[in-house]
Amino acid sequence: MKQSKYKQVMNLITAKITGGEWTIGSQIPSQRELAKLFQVNRSTIITATEELKADGLLVSHVGKGTIVANNTWSLMKVDKPINWSGNITLGMHKESMKTVKMINELEAKNELIQLGKSELSPDLFPKEAFQNIVQNVSSTLYSLGYEEPKGNLKLRETICHQLKSKGIQASPSSVLIVSGALQALQLISIGLLNKGSTVYVERPSYVLSLSIFQSGGMKLETIPADLEGPIPKGMKDLHNSKAHSVLYTIPTFHNPTGYVMSERRREQLMQLCEDEQIPIIEDDVYGDLWIDEKPPKPLKASDTYGNVLYVGSLSKTLAPGLRIGWVVGPESVIDRLADLKMQTDYGSSSLSQHVAAEWLKSENYELHLAKVKEELKIRRNIALNALSKHLSSAAEWNVPKGGFFIWLKVLPPIQNKHLFEKALSAGILINPGNIYDKHSTQYIRLSYGFAAYEEIEAGIRRLGEMLKNI
Amino acid sequence: MKQSKYKQVMNLITAKITGGEWTIGSQIPSQRELAKLFQVNRSTIITATEELKADGLLVSHVGKGTIVANNTWSLMKVDKPINWSGNITLGMHKESMKTVKMINELEAKNELIQLGKSELSPDLFPKEAFQNIVQNVSSTLYSLGYEEPKGNLKLRETICHQLKSKGIQASPSSVLIVSGALQALQLISIGLLNKGSTVYVERPSYVLSLSIFQSGGMKLETIPADLEGPIPKGMKDLHNSKAHSVLYTIPTFHNPTGYVMSERRREQLMQLCEDEQIPIIEDDVYGDLWIDEKPPKPLKASDTYGNVLYVGSLSKTLAPGLRIGWVVGPESVIDRLADLKMQTDYGSSSLSQHVAAEWLKSENYELHLAKVKEELKIRRNIALNALSKHLSSAAEWNVPKGGFFIWLKVLPPIQNKHLFEKALSAGILINPGNIYDKHSTQYIRLSYGFAAYEEIEAGIRRLGEMLKNI
Missing domain, CATH: 3.40.640.10 (Type I PLP-dependent aspartate aminotransferase-like (Major domain))
Incomplete structure (x- = not known):
């Protein structure tokens, strides 16, 4: 007889825990992420995780999500804390800011309009x-x-x-x-x-x-x-x-x-x-x-x-x-x-x-550089035009003479964090000013180097609409 | 009129100093290295450096070689210590052992028989x-x-x-x-x-x-x-x-x-x-x-x-x-x-x-790996045969079952440092045991992975001859 779907999912999760990938005390992915990972409905995930909670492998804490409580091995023997996981907070090197880590992850997402990325557009790759x-x-x-x-x-x-x-x-x-x-x-x-x-x-x-x-x-x-x-x-x-x-x-x-x-x-x-x-x-x-x-x-x-x-x-x-x-x-x-x-x-x-x-x-080097500079001029002008059109009453900026960036001062009083999140839910990734200076909470670093022409225009337009509704 | 050779060399050296590449207090390359660098005779180097000493740009210290004493700018103004050069001993990261640094440099020299290198021979590159x-x-x-x-x-x-x-x-x-x-x-x-x-x-x-x-x-x-x-x-x-x-x-x-x-x-x-x-x-x-x-x-x-x-x-x-x-x-x-x-x-x-x-x-991955293992067997056996032939009374070793290395115990009482130098002057680069353990001064890590067949044989033969004459 074929195993039911939720049992299969239980086995997959148990394997992750037994194999040491998901260690005791660590948070497992969200229901939505698990459904995507295992290619099943969210209801199947719910059934499977409830069963695993009953078995004592998982536990839910309010505000902390679902945590690995034990592994199969530890259920049979005395409980032991996990080793490498306990080391995560050691080490002299500091963690990145949370926003920076998020940006690092989100820069790989093609479905977002990338207005923060300090990188040339793939269109400009020779x-x-x-x-x-x-x-x-x-x-x-x-x-x-x-x-x-x-x-x-x-x-x-x-x-x-x-x-x-x-x-x-x-x-x-x-x-x-x-x-x-x-x-x-x-x-x-x-x-x-x-x-x-x-x-x-x-x-x-x-x-x-x-x-x-x-x-x-x-x-x-x-x-x-x-x-x-x-x-x-x-x-x-x-x-x-x-x-x-x-x-x-x-x-x-x-x-x-x-x-x-x-x-x-x-x-x-x-x-x-x-x-x-x-x-x-x-x-x-x-x-x-x-x-x-x-x-x-x-x-x-x-x-x-x-x-x-x-x-x-x-x-x-x-x-x-x-x-x-x-x-x-x-x-x-x-x-x-x-x-x-x-x-x-x-x-x-x-x-x-x-x-x-x-x-x-x-000889490609010089030819390519000339082309890139020409393109950056076009892109900068698209960005500046869009800014004038959609953000003239909501922001201030200087005209950059080179490079990728416009340092945009946002006039309506909105916290950087909220601006970042609102932009993200509108499908736009921006780099908020506070990652470059804790006092620059009214700023955005806007890059015109990466996104396509129409994305630059659309992204700035949406930012303008967002800021009107504050 | 064409500038004399030593004047040209003087200008080249002065440019290095003025440009900040060779900073005050740092040692300049040896006469032999300078001759090679500027493609002139050593006598030309001697004339040029003597002139620069007379000018106050260089100074010789016994045991320290020739040192940059001033730069043209500092000769005109008050003397100032140099900045970045003073930072070399700062920083929490320790320097490599001197032998390790030497090996890193010498591994690029094709004229040496490389018996230390932990790397596959270019012959095995697919x-x-x-x-x-x-x-x-x-x-x-x-x-x-x-x-x-x-x-x-x-x-x-x-x-x-x-x-x-x-x-x-x-x-x-x-x-x-x-x-x-x-x-x-x-x-x-x-x-x-x-x-x-x-x-x-x-x-x-x-x-x-x-x-x-x-x-x-x-x-x-x-x-x-x-x-x-x-x-x-x-x-x-x-x-x-x-x-x-x-x-x-x-x-x-x-x-x-x-x-x-x-x-x-x-x-x-x-x-x-x-x-x-x-x-x-x-x-x-x-x-x-x-x-x-x-x-x-x-x-x-x-x-x-x-x-x-x-x-x-x-x-x-x-x-x-x-x-x-x-x-x-x-x-x-x-x-x-x-x-x-x-x-x-x-x-x-x-x-x-x-x-x-x-x-x-x-599919190349598996095919290549099979070939590499076969070749390593041949190379290991060449090394073992040569060891039996040339070093049986002067060294002891185990037969490795894989990898690149034979850990050779040298029997005659010779310091690792001397052994390393003697081998080097015989054209062989070896990794002395003391870089892996300060107590392993009677050992060499011999690699059969990199050198050509005949080099492995010749290198070990020469090591045998060296150890006989101690």
Whole structure:
């Protein structure tokens, strides 16, 4: 006789518990999720879980959902607490903010209009050119071993060549290949900063949405800033010769505000940081994406002291999925970071590195960049037009001169959390301002880089309708 | 008039210093290295550096080599210490052992006979099959964005399918894709262990050559062991209900000794760890590489409590350059690790993940594995024959039943350091025992996986000659 459906579901759930996937004390998925997982009706799930509760395997707590109470093994023997699960709250590394974790999950959902994503649209992926590169690389692959500690030499040479056009002189030995700019920050945090040191940041800042520096025991302090960028005088007063402090800055097409630090301010900042001995982390992942005019040169271009660690990446100009970025700095510092890189993951994907080297060397690189910038201009203008049309009385914004972001100030008094949730239930994923700065609760980081033209327009229209009804 | 060669070299060196690549206080490369770098004679280097010393840019210290004393800028102004360079000794993460760093660099040198490398020979790389996979993947690539926090779903599904054949039941939601097994350990260290907790390890152990756990403030304690594996009674006495301790073990084809934990010992160990609530990290990256007989099932296969975090990888069976590994464990624990993975590098290369998924799904996977095992048998036997012929009176060893390694006990009293250096000057790179255990100074980890047949034979012959002359 065929087993009834709910019995089958009982067995599936029991297997998850017995196999250690769902451990004692952990919450099982919701009825709706279970119904989807096991491809049955919700009523079947209810019957099965009620039976398992009667058996003592599950228990329901108000507000906590359904929890695994025992496993089959523990029912027969003395009860024991579970081991690895008890370790989840240990470990020095802090958890991500709840909203950030949700966004990480929801960014994979194609059914949402993605107005938060800091990524180029798949429409801008250079399919053919990229396929050619990958096929060329694969046909010359005779093995795929580990690369040198600092990364593939050809890739580092190519990066040095590209950096020249930005006024940065570097040799391959002062370049480390990393798996994206984020990993550079992680390595700097565990390798070059000690507990209790201070990281000066712009406010709001991308880095405030991360726990990298905080997990290492560093303090984050906000630098006073105006429209030109961080104010040297304000920074000097704040600093007051504190030992062990560094500056983290995104001078060009800042994340999340989109602003560009003025040339004069760059010079002042470099001078101040040399005088006060404040090393600088310069995050320049958006620098190539200028729309209206070429931005000033990176800080690194005028660095005569090895005072700047420069971070770049292919994630914003080509594709984040390659996971290829770079750090440029004094050789001794790069040596230290390369050792840590080896200790944490033995180097980035060799396949990605080979492909990245060919990409940067090929003529496609410049052609693609030109196309991307042209497209970003169109997308920015679509977003600005839609904003004028649908949000002119409900929000304020600046016109970004490059990059992906419009930093939108929402005028009606609505909490970030509610705005995020309301937008989500209207099918729109936005990045609320409070993940970049706890005081920016009236802001949204709007990205025009990812969604399709009509989605940008529709998403902003819906946001406008939402805000009218508050 | 053309500039004289030494003047050109002076300018090149000055540019490195002025540009901040070689910072004040750092050592510049040796004369030989500079000659190679700038493609000139050593005498030209000597003239150039003497001039720069006279200018006050360089200074020589006995035993410290040539140091950057000033940069052109600092010569004009007040002297200032350098910033980032001063940070090299900060940061909680420990430096690698000097020998380990040297090995990391020297493993890239093709002119050496590589008898230490834990990697398959390029001869065993399945060129054609792999090229086909990469070309198939590239022709279906329409974009290359970030993957889900736990990694590409298709890859996780395929891994779950493969794990079944080892007796491990897992769902994709309890699998996290990482950039190799090492990164799994790194994430576990920063995410699941707290400062002061104890990690039990086998002695010698691969993990002792790393600073991952020590950098997080964990203590490493060695478990008493015999030929079957860790001795439960010994481990129990050692443990004595210490809070927050975990076990790190490589039960199958252990690195560096090559041993296999007996079936009985696996059962005892699992029981003990459940009773004493000691979570287990099971590193099974060599498990598929059996030569003589199929090894016992992984510990994870009998884990009914979510007590085992299982770590696997493609690095040893296919190619380390993909940088693809996985961790399998209770869902809540994998959720925590996935969050940390997102915080440290936003996921592994999507390109590598796509290729890995296709590889594991294709029929090539099994065919390739069969070929690798056959080849490893041949290579092991070449190594064993050479050892009998050239080292029978100078060393002792066990016959490994799989994996890459022979753990060689050297009989003549020679310090590991000298042995390593002597071998290196004879053109052979070996991994000395002391990097795996400070007491194993009479041992070498010999790998027969990488070098060519004739190199294995020649390398061992030369080692034999070396040891005769001590």
